[in-house]
Amino acid sequence: MTEEYADAQLQRAIAEDAGIAELGIDIVTRGDCVVLNGHVESAQRRETIERRVTEHLPGYRLVNEIVVLKAEAPGPAEELP
Amino acid sequence: MIRIAAVGDVHVDADVVGRFRPALNELADCADVLLLAGDLTRHGTVEEADCVAEEFADLPVPVVAVLGNHDYHCDQADEVTKVLRGAGIIVLEGSSTVIDCGAQRLGVAGVKGFGGGFSGRCASAFGEPEMKAFVHYTEASAQRLTSALTELDCDVRVALTHYSPVPDTLAGEPLEIYPFLGSYLLAQAIDAGGASLAVHGHAHRGCERGVTPGGVRVRNVAHPVIRQAFSVFHLGAV
Numbered sequence: 001m002t003e004e005y006a007d008a009q010l011q012r013a014i015a016e017d018a019g020i021a022e023l024g025i026d027i028v029t030r031g032d033c034v035v036l037n038g039h040v041e042s043a044q045r046r047e048t049i050e051r052r053v054t055e056h057l058p059g060y061r062l063v064n065e066i067v068v069l070k071a072e073a074p075g076p077a078e079e080l081p
Numbered sequence: 082m083i084r085i086a087a088v089g090d091v092h093v094d095a096d097v098v099g100r101f102r103p104a105l106n107e108l109a110d111c112a113d114v115l116l117l118a119g120d121l122t123r124h125g126t127v128e129e130a131d132c133v134a135e136e137f138a139d140l141p142v143p144v145v146a147v148l149g150n151h152d153y154h155c156d157q158a159d160e161v162t163k164v165l166r167g168a169g170i171i172v173l174e175g176s177s178t179v180i181d182c183g184a185q186r187l188g189v190a191g192v193k194g195f196g197g198g199f200s201g202r203c204a205s206a207f208g209e210p211e212m213k214a215f216v217h218y219t220e221a222s223a224q225r226l227t228s229a230l231t232e233l234d235c236d237v238r239v240a241l242t243h244y245s246p247v248p249d250t251l252a253g254e255p256l257e258i259y260p261f262l263g264s265y266l267l268a269q270a271i272d273a274g275g276a277s278l279a280v281h282g283h284a285h286r287g288c289e290r291g292v293t294p295g296g297v298r299v300r301n302v303a304h305p306v307i308r309q310a311f312s313v314f315h316l317g318a319v
Binding site for chain 2: 018021023024038039041042044045069070071072073074075077078079080081
């Protein structure tokens, strides 16, 4: 399978796999490196995606830049006259 | 002035329960209502809806929600809606609600909405039945939003959708997927319905602020965009 088909298949798996269902994750392969970007709601979800990508692309060096979102109290309100 | 708190795309499951609660407990001090702009669950299961209910029930302000595409994934949208309503959350789909906010009455009209794209680069109801169905679904959704907004008897109207009514708040998303992120038909409904503010989610890589062609302010409150438990808007601030 060419790299482009493999990337497309992996992108769909991250969205469609029952245990993942993330539509906003960017997966970019550069040489022997695969970089993940995006935001998720828990560390568990971040790790699940990493595991799935590692299974799909064995041998690639993985750089996981996915951020776990915070849910802290908001900053100042936006005034809308 | 009406104080509106809003967040979308919280994607709650058992691993998220409790994360929003500390901030939500402060709502009484900063908001009159909390709007949830869809994608409340990961896959749209009843079990996940139970988690959403646990996280957003028994808050000090009314909670008004629309569902998102994730909430439809397991074909249990009706059951999900029932669970949320059972927890006291007002779930809108082509419908509206009025909330007393001191001296003013806030009307919120909501639909999930759908895609199709934006003026000059949008889908048309032409060709294959699947393509026509896609466009007709969005048209029907926009018509329901127009009706829900115009039928409101209130002082201030707010439109709540999951999909975006404008391309402005999609900036940061790949251009190629804009037709899957929203439709200008929703903006047309918002303008026709006399809304003062439109709130949506869905576009995780988008940005916060936009305006409809009719001049209505639009805010993308997807959690990955606002990166806090919710945003607060003071509508009618002087």
